[in-house]
Amino acid sequence: GQQVMQIPQYQHVQEGEDFTTYCNSSTTLSNIQWYKQRPGGHPVFLIQLVKSGEVKKQKRLTFQFGEAKKNSSLHITATQTTDVGTYFCVFSGGSNYKLTFGKGTLLTVNP
């Protein structure tokens, strides 16, 4: 079956430092989505990447989809305490409307 690994599992940074989380798949992905879940909250959709080599930005967040569509990354520049939460990459496992979550990266930010 399709295997997607998300790393790191945890990341603790000082406020103002950068942060990156990576997702790597054993097979080509049709698309990949990213979600953020605040502690005690529910997942919130951030973005969807579809095209090979795609790069999208949302303010301090930069999302990339690899050329081979087997990996993706989320980079946060100059983290703030509001960035705290778990970031999940989410991908289509078979059906294009059934999504499977990666294990997530928990980001904590020290003010």
Place this chain on the structure above:
Amino acid sequence: DAMVIQNPRYQVTQFGKPVTLSCSQTLNHNVMYWYQQKSSQAPKLLFHYYDKDFNNEADTPDNFQSRRPNTSFCFLDIRSPGLGDAAMYLCATSSIGRGGYTFGSGTRLTVV
């Protein structure tokens, strides 16, 4: 605002006593999902409806059932909750070909 609403926010049930969690949406999305999320874990898909078509995940226990009487509502029935079923239950919706899921705030189930 269009949204996904889950009730109740917190549910306490007794071991073995049937419980129903509800989800409603005003987005008119054709797909509705139920996820189970345990502490410090990723959400795990239990089942989903594509319109009226029910799709069960292979590893979803028989103890879990679902109903979707119309486009707007979807229910999760746990027939005989065990201690291991204590978790956050998340409802989500999507519209095919239109980006990401919209999640409800979840129902945190406690089994005593």
